[in-house]
Amino acid sequence: MAITIALAGNPNCGKTTLFNALTGANQYVGNWPGVTVEKKEGKIKNKKYKKEDVTVTDLPGIYSLSPYTLEEVVSRDYVLNENPDVIVDLVDATNIERNLYLTTQLVETGGVPVVIALNMCDLLAKRGIKIDVKRLSMLIGCPIVEISALKQKGLDELIDEAIKVAKQKEVKLPSEIFAKDIEAAVESVKEILPDTITEDKKDGTL
Numbered sequence: 001m002a003i004t005i006a007l008a009g010n011p012n013c014g015k016t017t018l019f020n021a022l023t024g025a026n027q028y029v030g031n032w033p034g035v036t037v038e039k040k041e042g043k044i045k046n047k048k049y050k051k052e053d054v055t056v057t058d059l060p061g062i063y064s065l066s067p068y069t070l071e072e073v074v075s076r077d078y079v080l081n082e083n084p085d086v087i088v089d090l091v092d093a094t095n096i097e098r099n100l101y102l103t104t105q106l107v108e109t110g111g112v113p114v115v116i117a118l119n120m121c122d123l124l125a126k127r128g129i130k131i132d133v134k135r136l137s138m139l140i141g142c143p144i145v146e147i148s149a150l151k152q153k154g155l156d157e158l159i160d161e162a163i164k165v166a167k168q169k170e171v172k173l174p175s176e177i178f179a180k181d182i183e184a185a186v187e188s189v190k191e192i193l194p195d196t197i198t199e200d201k202k203d204g205t206l
């Protein structure tokens with residue numbers, strides 16, 4: 001069974017480091033169709049995963065899925081239309097609050113299962129940061145694997161989890177991410193909106 005893993009994350013969260021560690025020399029670099037945004041794809045080099053035939057696609061580094069920049073349009077379109085089997089969302093553990101904004105958006109799109117790769121964990125002890133990974137995973141509703149892309153720690157555990165989730169094929173939407181009054185407001189907006197919203201493809205705005 002061929003599996004496609006899409007790597008998503010903020011700029012500077014360690015995506016290139018992780019992509020290189022996973023794929024080594026097995027990389028193909030091109031452009032996303034019609035735009036000058038770099039597209040990188042590669043096969044996982046670890047022979048352990050040969051049977052699963054795992055392809056990793058590196059999405060442009062973005063802060064959100066809101067279509068303001070070309071990179072955000074590319075990533076959003078990929079997540080919504082190309083149906084990767086699983087999204088690995090790379091989160092810089094030393095900058096967790098800013099990084100989790102994209103995470104909530106990825107999880108909320110609901111079409112593709114998400115595994116969070118909590119990166120830069122090698123720096124946490126040094127900086128006196130403690131993260132309750134179990135609780136965070138429960139609140140967001142998706143698995144979290146602690147890694148260090150730089151030190152190549154936790155990478156097999158991450159890929160094992162991503163493959164497991166990809167094979168399950170079921171997507172769990174988080175029950176309640178926001179406070180009750182905000183959840184209620186979201187519900188009332190949902191009732192008004194149609195299922196799909198058309199957009200002006202030229203600049204990606206709604």
Ligand SMILES: Nc1nc2c(ncn2[C@@H]2O[C@H](COP(=O)(O)OP(=O)(O)O)[C@@H](O)[C@H]2O)c(=O)[nH]1
Nearest residue numbers: 011012013014015016017119120148149150151
């Ligand atoms: N300490 C530490 N640094 C990392 C780790 N992963 C990436 N970095 C560093 O973070 C910086 C940004 O990484 P890069 O892979 O270029 O991020 P990208 O913009 O998401 O592709 C580089 O200096 C990396 O060496 C990690 O796990 N631990």
Ligand SMILES: [Mg+2]
Nearest residue numbers: 015016017061
């Ligand atoms: Mg990069």
